Amino acid sequence: MKIKPILVFMAVVSSSLAIAQQPIYLDRTRPVEDRVEDALSRMTLEEKVRLCHAQAKFSSAGVPRLGIPEIWMSDGPHGVRAEINWNDWGYSKWKNDSITAFPALTALAATWNRDMSALYGKSIGEEARYREKDVLLGPGVNIYRTPLNGRNFEYMGEDPYLAGEMAVPYVKEIQKNGVAACVKHFALNNQEIWRGSVDVVLSDRALYEIYLPAFRKTVQEGGAWTIMGAYNRIWNQHCCHNNRLLNRILRDEWGFDGVVITDWGGAHDTKEAALNGLDIEMGSFTNGLTSESEFTFDDYYLGKPYLKMIRNGEVPEATVDAKARNILRLIFRTAMNTDKPFGSVASPEHYAAAKEIGDEAIVLLKNNGILPLNPSKYRKVLVVGENAIRLLNEGGGSSELKVKDMFSPLDAIRAVYGDGVKYTEGYRSGRPRYGKEDKISGRILDSLRIQAVDMARDADVVIYIGGLNKNAFQDCESTDRREYNLPWGQDRIIEELVAVNPNVIVANITGNAYAMPWLNKVPAVIQSWYLGTMIGPSMADVISGKVNPSGKLPFSFPKRIEDNGAHYYGERSYPGIENTGDGPRQEYLDDIFVGYRWHDTKKIPAMFPFGYGLSYTAFKYGKPSLSADEIAAGGSLTLTVPVTNIGSVEGKEVVQLYISDEKSSLPRPLKELKGFRKVNLKPGQTEEVSFTVTADDLKFFDDKTHEWVAEPGAFKALIGSSSTDIRVKSRFKYRQ
Template identity: 60%
Template sequence: MNLNFLKTIPVLLLFAGCAGNGGSSTTVASYLNENLPLEERIEDALSRMTLEEKVAVLHAQSKFSSAGVPRLGIPELWCTDGPHGIRPEVLWDEWNQARWTNDSCTAFPALTCLAATWNPRMAALYGRSIGEEARYREKDVLLGPGVNIYRTPLNGRNFEYMGEDPYLASRMVVPYVREVQKNGVAACVKHFALNNQETRRHSVNVVVDDRALREIYLPAFEAAVRQGGAWSVMGAYNKYRGEHCCHNRYLLNDILKGEWGFDGAVISDWGGAHDTKQSAENGLDLEFGTGTDGLRAGTRNAYDNYHLAFPYLEMLRRGEADLATLDDKVRRVLRLNFRTAMNTHKPFGSLNSPEHLAAARRIAGEGMVLLKNDGGELPLDSVAVKRLLVVGENAVKMMTVGGGSSSLKVRHEYTPMEGILEAVGDRCEVTFERGYVGDPTGSYNGVETGQDLSETRSEEQLIADAVEAAKRADAVIFVGGLNKSAYQDCEGTDRRQYGLPYAQDRVIEALAAANPHLTVVLVSGNAVAMPWLDRVPAVLEAWFSGSETGHALTDVLFGRVNPSGKLPFTFPVRLEDNAAHAMGEFPGGDSVRYNESILVGYRWHDTKAIRPLFAFGHGLSYTTFEIGNVKADRTTLTPKGVLHVTADVTNTGDRAGAEVVQLYIGDEESSLSRPVKELKGFEKVQLAPGETRTVTFEIAPEALRYYDDTKGQWVAEPGRFTAYVGAASDDIRGQVEFTLE
């Protein structure tokens, strides 16, 4: 007998007699025997449960937990918000924190930053690290990662997702999921599906054609399930085909559980279930957050009034609900439980360890994107620069608190200003000017930053003071962008403008006029307009970088880390250059139409020949790279064959660095319209100065497919194709043509 059972299972429950089904008093109940096949254990446990116990495991019993089966020694399940860190403990029935003193976590960079690394190894490091933190906190389900597609720069929740391209998101989500789950913690991939706006998110019906659904909005979810083996999936708030996504027959029963063979549990977003019959029949397995204070339903416990609680039980008792469907739900919840809470072989976790802080710093540094660097303004030389001015509220404001469910409590967040002061030491005089006032507050669900960012100066005075200081400085770093307040990068609201808020454009333009050595650092999870771009020599996208923001930022600014991040989404010049605003609807009314169909992001810009501000895949380095000698090993690809495209990449500069070599494929004679090209491969290559490596991409017919909505199937259509190899979607260095037979 495995004595590890004794850690979590009462001794008396080790024996079959505990289940009330008879059996030897010296025989371990099958469902408790981890040496037996999982499905056998599930069936044994299911056979021992009463109808009431089956229903009880399908809904919440508190804000973040669902009941187990105490009579059988099956523990409750505990969820925690992610996907950037482990949320502080909250009260049983409230969102406010429980004010523990030992639940400070590592805040990892936002998923836009992770996607910008274009490095699946960083996704694995991220998943392993955050999984260890969840394990330490005894959490069974991590509510993340998010893989909804970036459709518009105004979506307030874009910072939680992995960009605009389904191939990139698919490559990055798989190692994240796998590594989280090695800790015995379930990844809950969200929000399935089409959660591309926060405005009217509980009610809006998304109208999108089947091609866009299949080619753009579902592939990352499919990869997380079929390649990553995700143990749970969270339904989205919005509607699709008139049904809420948390109980949507087509998405959950037909596609997720049917076509993809998903064997895990579908979990509702908190408050995402709206109908008992649909919840019972249309694929929802675990309901959370309905009437979320848990107290307002009168004499019965409010959790009993969830759709999958007493109302469902009454339907079953009256014979109005199918028992086979009930058992399928229970099997899925038991499977989730046995993989997590009942798994006695889980490794030990760790919380806020030096290793996790180092991982956060490494991922943040690798994800930062150098957008512009005229004249080699960066990296800064802390010896040559004697007087450095830092301007901007985001240089001192903590960003780990706020933004919605991803808000965290950290032991310490290194701000950009702290990082700069530490990096330069006494070699340089550093001064700070506020420049603008954004949001001086800093609290969320009872977590307080403790910062006093109050300001009495007027907008004009703030700008004037910053300009006077800039005239005396050798170099200026402006740290601005967005924050996690309402109507910026924040759950629950969408942005109201594409431009920078708080009159930051005025500040930047004034600084540029006062000092030619200006670097603009953007802290954001979204693209922004840059009307001042031609007057600023250096621009760095730093994202929301978590606990180690200041350290990671100065690693890049002062050259300890050579930037290698690439944009995971397009920066349009104007909002009207974005497809959702040029052709589709946003945010719509009762419904929102995706009239742009498959032409999302760079697909739109390429096909319509609209120049972006910064293209998908764009990112500079402190060294230079040459990509050439692009060739294919054959000119014809057979339906069951493989074609290889190779390219040589050389570091032609004087610093070690990494380049992301990107493969795009264009269909030259499709019977249905297709984008000019689509990402189908990438590889991040680390090179010493003067070093050359050959990158090889493997192309199979599956990479050439499109979804034919007239036939309801994927089609790889014979004809001519072009493989493009480059450093960004608008920076192609070579191409080869081939034919699919």
């Protein structure tokens, strides 16, 4: 059939008119701010308010009348959580929501490798996109203050520079998938005990120098699209609607243009939520994990009560306009972004990424030469420990994952060492249960220990794989650890194993530091982490030497809990003191001296210091050179040091730069991390490692003037393999 020209002409004209009449907010060629303002101008007050609170456990509303879609969120940060029911905490039991479990963020920090962070963000972003999520609730960048914090495994260690540098590539790469990173928990969520009510008291110096820098980097350098408020209080006001934290610091000082989302159940007051910078309220009237509520979503603080306050003139309508602008901007960046890729899930590429990250995360803490463990030399291998077979993706709170595959350490060790590998539990811990724990009888624990020791007598080598797990009061959301020692009698098991067999390799899996009363008796210690799907192959390859360990500790391991700065001052400093009527109050008496800063300044040696990690090879640091002997205000200099692999195998070294201020008007740590680079070197190879030192690297925060200050004078650049293993030094001056 032949189409008449006149009909074709009319069709073209009609199509052109349709394009011309298209609302600005639907035109993705227009600037986002124009689209936001156009959409806002078309919305009713009720529609604006509806954007500001949940419509389901993990979703907030769009504007159906205008074709603006809802927002879908998912827990992270080391995997996309299984689907949760619309309005309860039960799993939906879908058949298509299994994913890759990536290493926990403590493991990512232990790689000290920005490329691994970028690979991580890209991979997990692809999985979130495939699952049609608009917001992934991570990364977590709260500072590791105490080894008892049950949620430390989700964070990136004790140093704000390391945490910020490792978080930025993660955020950038997630968001290239059209999925918003949600940086959490803003701020000072450094313990789980009393997390919903504790009021944190600290100096502005500690706030700005230690606890805020990683958040600031994710906003200003990473361009994070969302931030999650913390449960706790600061300055006697909850973080999720804290005026100073959200309005003055996050938006005014840092220029954040994204969305602030509560942690689930983190809102407590309608007027504060309206005025103090909160945008989306999620999970109110629950504990954020298990409990349910009789309230409907419209009853949330930012639901009907907020609408009523606006209509009554108690709060300005401009407050909801500001929230709606932020939320619309997020929707245009994510749910209405037609340029985002399709994503993928549980792919060979993602398994390879998880394996590579896990390989670089494992830290060799001690080795008398027994490692790497030669498969031809050791035929009868005994593996002891529940973590060799336990599904460590289960439990832990909101980071619990439903994996497609989980390759256990025991299976991977058997694949390397063959039929001579035997296994026994050694101890038993019970099921992961939120806020509760199974009680394992002493008779059962004695029986398992005795059996393990008996089997160890006949083994060539024992590989002990214990540590912590995701049970309550271990590495788990909503509870802190009760003790610094390993639970379930593991210290006694290790002591008795090494008493009957000197070849005991301790390869524990934890997200936290722990005591090692048996350290001097065992020949080797490996610190593994929750490495996700590929945990087994990564551990087996490091043990066998197929992979040369290159991880470095992202936090210090104190010898005793009392050696940690948060615990040194007693319960006022951790966990705080409960006051009648006002809730618990906690003082950060360790101030700016967190982690290695504390150990250095107080001259309390750590068992294993920050930045520490051994290798199967050795590295020599040559004489450093400076491009200049001083820095002027606003200027910089370049510091270069040659690093040589003087061993017999290829390996990776993390070269760390610390800066020391020789004289300051205010107390300062002896040194602070200001740079790091991970280099891969073949035997005999040398690489020139360079760092740029700027005036900003010399500054401290003066809380009297509320500004960052670099004082004229002498500084030292300290370059080494850990915070205590300084190999070379250079001296320079700063002048204004």
